[in-house]
Amino acid sequence: MTRHRTQVCIIGSGPSGLLLGQLLHNAGIDAVILDRVGREYILARIRAGVLETGTADLLETAGVGERMRREGLVHDGFEIAHGDALHRIDLKTLTGGRTVLVYGQTEVTRDLMDKRAASGATTIYDAGDVEPHDFEGSSPFVTYVKDGVSHRVDCDFIAGCDGFHGVSRSSVPDRAISTFEKVYPFGWLGVLTDRPPIRDELVYASHPHGFALCSMRSATRSRYYIQCDVNDRVENWSDDQFWAELRQRLPVKIAENLKTGPSIEKSIAPLRSFVSEPMRFGRMFTVGDAAHIVPPTGAKGLNLAASDVHYLFDGLREYYAETSSAGIDAYSGRALARVWNGIRFSWSMTRMLHRFPDDDPFDQRIQATELGHMLSSKNAQASLAENYVGLPY
Ligand code: FAS
Ligand code: PHB
Numbered sequence: 001m002t003r004h005r006t007q008v009c010i011i012g013s014g015p016s017g018l019l020l021g022q023l024l025h026n027a028g029i030d031a032v033i034l035d036r037v038g039r040e041y042i043l044a045r046i047r048a049g050v051l052e053t054g055t056a057d058l059l060e061t062a063g064v065g066e067r068m069r070r071e072g073l074v075h076d077g078f079e080i081a082h083g084d085a086l087h088r089i090d091l092k093t094l095t096g097g098r099t100v101l102v103y104g105q106t107e108v109t110r111d112l113m114d115k116r117a118a119s120g121a122t123t124i125y126d127a128g129d130v131e132p133h134d135f136e137g138s139s140p141f142v143t144y145v146k147d148g149v150s151h152r153v154d155c156d157f158i159a160g161c162d163g164f165h166g167v168s169r170s171s172v173p174d175r176a177i178s179t180f181e182k183v184y185p186f187g188w189l190g191v192l193t194d195r196p197p198i199r200d201e202l203v204y205a206s207h208p209h210g211f212a213l214c215s216m217r218s219a220t221r222s223r224y225y226i227q228c229d230v231n232d233r234v235e236n237w238s239d240d241q242f243w244a245e246l247r248q249r250l251p252v253k254i255a256e257n258l259k260t261g262p263s264i265e266k267s268i269a270p271l272r273s274f275v276s277e278p279m280r281f282g283r284m285f286t287v288g289d290a291a292h293i294v295p296p297t298g299a300k301g302l303n304l305a306a307s308d309v310h311y312l313f314d315g316l317r318e319y320y321a322e323t324s325s326a327g328i329d330a331y332s333g334r335a336l337a338r339v340w341n342g343i344r345f346s347w348s349m350t351r352m353l354h355r356f357p358d359d360d361p362f363d364q365r366i367q368a369t370e371l372g373h374m375l376s377s378k379n380a381q382a383s384l385a386e387n388y389v390g391l392p393y
Contacts, residue, residue, distance in 0.1 A: 009157070023309065080353075186271065297354075
């Protein structure tokens with residue numbers, strides 16, 4: 001078994017791991033990133049599309065803001081479609097000037113990967129059997145297998161940035177962790193197509209057939225979602241069937257503008273709300289989807305991962321620069337406070353806009369009243385807006 005030594009061993013080369021790795025590198029703190037798959041596999045996963053200001057600013061601080069600022073689309077608001085009406089949520093006015101940036105997670109990840117490769121920092125892709133060890137002690141290490149050779153990475157800290165199905169959270173003994181979960185009775189069927197978006201801003205649609213979302217990646221590439229059955233399969237949906245159902249769920253006046261094209265990606269994502277507490281286990285921290293999951297309705301998943309990274313990097317920088325552990329001791333509490341706000345917001349937006357098959361007539365009336373209040377009350381919209389653009393770190 002070969003042995004390496006680093007200060008922080010990061011498990012996962014998604015946005016969490018890459019962003020943390022870049023911030024640490026820029027601060028002169030050594031980190032090794034391990035991922036069980038390869039770079040292209042990670043880039044092929046189509047995920048988030050909307051960045052909060054805080055996330056965009058943190059990416060700029062990490063040194064990957066140039067293409068994001070050039071190609072990202074600043075959005076001052078979005079629309080909610082209900083019946084044949086469109087209602088604009090004016091984020092900029094409601095939040096005193098704050099906006100969001102439409103720039104796909106794939107591009108964020110690509111920018112971070114390119115930056116890391118240029119920095120010469122170590123990333124091990126296609127690392128098998130990655131496993132954290134002795135993180136409850138003072139000498140943690142991580143083992144993995146690459147090309148049939150076993151390796152060990154000795155480190156001061158382990159950052160579990162390995163997503164919902166990763167190994168870090170599952171390595172924590174049951175006695176040391178609490179979980180909270182809600183699984184939604186539907187999924188999102190998403191399509192990516194190289195056609196101009198239907199509108200200049202995102203459209204969230206509530207319809208008797210189910211929720212729909214019209215998003216985008218650029219002025220020539222669109223991303224659409226429709227709520228689907230939790231057991232549905234991509235094979236059940238031809239492109240034409242998808243476009244026909246999406247059109248049905250949109251107001252006529254915009255549905256006729258829908259520019260359809262061949263799907264270049266089509267996938268179904270299950271929806272759940274999930275939180276694991278705490279987010280620190282001795283010398284191992286969980287970050288991003290490794291610790292929490294939100295339904296994508298509120299565009300919070302990637303953005304909560306970014307605020308986790310912000311808090312953890314703050315703590316690690318303080319530990320190495322001032323030998324103070326105050327920041328890493330506060331990490332879990334600080335991160336979870338913001339995570340639970342994101343969990344609540346994503347749940348509330350999902351509850352308001354989707355069809356819940358088991359809702360009784362009372363539930364349906366409450367949901368209609370909730371949406372009606374949102375569309376008629378500037379105060380309610382202000383609360384939605386401050387959560388959507390991102391609560392302060
Ligand atoms: P990630 O899951 O992105 O990255 C984890 C990395 O760890 C992966 O590269 C994986 O290969 C690696 N890994 C896992 N297990 C490992 C092991 N044992 N050893 C080594 N490496 C391991 N968010 C939104 O805001 N909007 C959306 O529309 C949206 N859509 C989504 C659709 C899907 C299908 C999914 C799963 C998530 C979606 N999300 C969305 C949320 C998503 O964007 C996450 O919040 C974001 O990817 C979080 O980034 P990471 O924490 O880095 O986790
Ligand atoms: C996306 O573009 O993928 C996207 C945008 C906003 C959301 C969810 C997904 O709320």
